[in-house]
Amino acid sequence: MASPEEHPNNEDERPGVAEAAPGPEAPESDASAELARLEDRWRRAVADLDNFRKRYARELDRERQTERIRVARAWVPIVDDLERALVHADGQSDAVIEGVRVVLDHAVKVLEQLGYPREDQTGVPFDPQRHEVVGVINEPNTAPGTVVEVLRPGYGEGSNQLRPAAVVVSRREE
Template sequence: MSGQEDTESQTADDGTDDGAAEAASQIAELDDAWRRTAAELDNLRKRFSKDVASARRQERASVASRWLPVLDNLERALEHATSHPEQVVDGLRAVHEQALTVLAGLGYPRREDEIGEAFDPARHEAVSTLVDEELAPGTVAHVLRAGYGQDSEILRPASVVVATRSE
């Protein structure tokens, strides 16, 4: 080999080595960046998980605190049950109204006056039928258990008796 060929061979080898070293360096940088991103994502997931758990605890505490006055009034009614039995019924009616107000404030108002309305499986749960010549077939004849919530978000459907015609 001549001296010129040795120099060209060395340059080619050096270029290849530089390219391989540069590629290895880039791979190491990308691997490091990927690991850091994966760690950040895992930390973010853990933080969001803690935030969701905290928000749930806060919401449960908020809902429970809205029910405390209802519980307080029920306890007062029980205290007066023996000494003033005639006032207990009035007190229970007031506590019932207070409970309905709490539910409505949470977005689940009591559904009223459903008798005569068309049966809707999204809002009603049919538990029985009743032959009724005055009401149209397929309408609510009697509400056994009230439903709560708005059309867009039902907490509990009303349990109803549905009118039918005699055969």
């Protein structure tokens, strides 16, 4: 027996019966649908690329900030050591002592350039965001809660603070 493809009376091969030919608009609608699909894919790819760039910029800023903090935290003990060396110099004015002062000034400027200015003001009201109280004294000529002495300077300000200043504060009069 002949297969349907070989059968002479196959309806698809009968004379006078043509395949449903697409109209003249079908190729254009297929092309416009394909164009719309490709434009959609292109727009999504552009949006993905834009999102990637923004995400990368945020991550890069976060990494820079993390590295800046790491470097500044490593730098602060060096500044503290230079200050201690100057305290023990006993007012001598030789070239080595002057050199240490210059290095200390430069180190403090580097911290400031990294975004961590030195906080060592006296006579200002105590602020728990900027100061750490390590001592309280009676100081009759100052208002209670005033920073009288800075034992260890702080670096940074606001949420960008490496460490608060260690201070002595005047006592509230009772």
